[in-house]
Amino acid sequence: MKLASLEGIQNAHEDSIWSAAWVRSSEDSPALLLTGGLDETVRLWDPSNFNCVQTFTGHCLGVVSVATHPTRRIAASASIDSFIRVFDVDSNKTIATLEAPPSEVWQVQFSPDGSNLAAAGGGSSSVKLWDTTQWQLVATMSIPRQGAQQPSDKSSNKKFVLSVAWSPDGRLLACGSVDGTISVFDVARAKFLHFLDGHCMPVRSLVFSPSLHDARILFSASDDGHVHVYDAEGKTLLTSLSGHASWILSVDVSPDGAAIATGSSDKTVRLWDLKMRAATQTLTNHADQVWAVAFGPTSRTDVRSCMLASVSDDKSLSFYQYS
Structure with a gap:
């Protein structure tokens, strides 16, 4: 497995780019990429020609997360203005427009x-769920206190x-928290199950294995410089991967489940072979910290091939071919 650099787009946004998510292809449209930046915009990219085809506005502060619906061409963007904007990608x-008081919203993700x-609720210490038919808040899953707590600064x-x-x-x-803990919930019962321990610094990115056979396998990226691999249901830390020189800000898993990519504040993107439990490639396309990496859908002609995108504080967007 390897990554081959395809294209690097400088000044893809007017400020730092913090998020990226792929829009699945349809019968009449190819797969596209959404990016969100601190310039308060979301931009839509066509990877066939590496052009920006649309710029979406609507937030009054930086966009920290974008997510796309798995079956329809709708997307959501979350901003530090405390609002989530749900919009039609084409029009x-x-x-x-969703609000999650009393705190700002961080990462958002649609259910499979x-x-x-789902929205990571920042200082509300919870995950909030909205249904996608009426866009009503249907659950707020709060993280319980972990053992005896000493009085602390409010x-x-x-x-x-x-x-x-x-x-x-x-x-x-x-969901991952600033203190390094990961909380696991049973969605159907909106019930907290347990913590996954092991990290000692903020957990900024999480992704499950895409395989239903490995549906319990969770990958986590932390400021402590480690990627952990957990059995999320069995509460077991299976392995820990290290090699970045600084914080790991993002992790994503390839569609075939054989590799993960990570983005770090050490300015690199790394590709990891999960069987070898080691990094097999380090890419240095960016000049500043890499906030997000995102694998695209598999190629229609080769199910073992797909694109990877990475975005950075240097305002650039890079595309790679994974095979």
């Missing part, structure tokens, strides 16, 4: 069947939630 028509949208919140991920069967939801 830019606003479908819903598209029936719910301004500090160790359970500040940064990241969220769905298992491929939609049964489990995991």
